[in-house]
Amino acid sequence: MNKKYQVFISSTYDDLKEEREQVIKAVLEMGHIPVGMEMFSAGDEEQWKLIARQIEQTDYYVIIVGHRYGSETEDGISYTEKEYDYASSLGVPTLGFVISDDASWPSSRIDKSDKKLKKLEAFKSKVKSKLVHFWESKDDLHGKVSISLMKTMNLNPRIGWVRATDAPTTEATQELVRLSAENSTLRKKIEGFKTIEQPDEEKRLVHILDDNTRKFKVRRKSDKGRWDDAEKVRNTLLEIFLMIAPTLVNESSSKTIAKEIAFEHVGNNWFRTWPIGDNKIKGMIADLVALDLVQPSKKKHSVNDKEEYWSLTKLGNSILKRARRIQLEEGIDTLEDKSEEDF
Known part of the structure; x- marks a missing residue:
């Protein structure tokens, strides 16, 4: 069956629009399903249940961190960090991509508040506690996300999604069970006929x-x-x-x-x-x-x-x-x- 994976893409929004577009493009090029804040009202607390449900249905979670902490909930935590914590609590494989300290970046997209910067550094440390990749440009990010997702999907396959027409029917399942039993019987007979082990x-x-x-x-x-x-x-x-x-x-x-x-x-x-x-x-x-x-x-x-x-x-x-x-x-x-x- 042709399985597609749902990939949740999380980041601050205004400062990383182009970078998000590149990551969405990378996921689509791989034939999978990108999901992110574009679907929701990022600062609307009423939307959290919808966001949480999407994360629960997600196979892989990609977090992109730049130089902004982002808008915060009433609890003083950014929506981006709240999404990350929730995905981690569910055991969803998280792939972190943190901007390199050497990357050139416009000052207009950097937090100036000491309070924000302190929270941002704490959040970066949290993301870096797992394996992360550092990126310097949107094109660099595109390539690293593609490679990292490919490796993770290969080493840690998830449930994913299949078309309803591709899913086995009850009759097909019963036939597969019958054929599996028949195959097992034939395999045993073949093993019995083997006298010389073939080189591997x-x-x-x-x-x-x-x-x-x-x-x-x-x-x-x-x-x-x-x-x-x-x-x-x-x-x-x-x-x-x-x-x-x-x-x-x-x-x-x-x-x-x-x-x-x-x-x-x-x-x-x-x-x-x-x-x-x-x-x-x-x-x-x-x-x-x-x-x-x-x-x-x-x-x-x-x-x-x-x-x-x-x-x-x-x-x-x-x-x-x-x-x-x-x-x-x-x-x-x-x-x-x-x-x-x-x-």
Whole structure:
């Protein structure tokens, strides 16, 4: 069934109109359903029940934070923060996008009141307590929201929505149950006929990826990008593949791949211009291309866009879906296992 997800987009309004439009556009381009304050009267307390009901029906919640705290309720909390708290209390996956301190921004869209600024900083700290992304422009925000939503939807699928005509009828459900039982019986018979175990190509590739290690450096923002101070790290090709594969389901540029890997090691402290050497990234991608897991993206881009874009092959998608199970079955350490060795 073709499932669509409802994405609630929350932010202050007047100062972030263009940014909201870009996020709405990103959600629509992915084929999902954006919902936000455009549907409601933002400062009307009577509308809160309607807003709350929409959040309750939401699959994913996107919060965009700029330099304004926004209009407040009678309790002295902004409507934006009230929406965020309610979504968090329901366990709705929240994706935070906070404006970078380095981003240029018109002074007319910045709070001047010390009281407002204090509340804004407290709210930003609350949002940053979870994984967040920092953005510098509406176009930058568009790309980061698309990638983050794609990764989250892949790793944490939700209930979503389907067309009524796509939903199974009672008769169809009964037939599916019958066919499932028949399929199970046939599978058991086939297993009984098997005398030679067929080689598992996906398991073989996972072992090849796990047996090959790559050493590289990660430049941190706090080190001002100096390679001499960069953190020395090593990962297996399997770890690298699992770091970047969720974004490659759609497509990802070489530079974004570098940032995804850097994030796993230094969080949001990665240096914004090639936190990992261009030559190192090219080598990693070449290894994955050689194993038929990654291919040049077939999507069209502007002639002025000089970035190299990559996507998963059919085999790469299969490996992404099965890798975790193969690791468990074969006793291959995961990143989580290796992190626990530090304790």
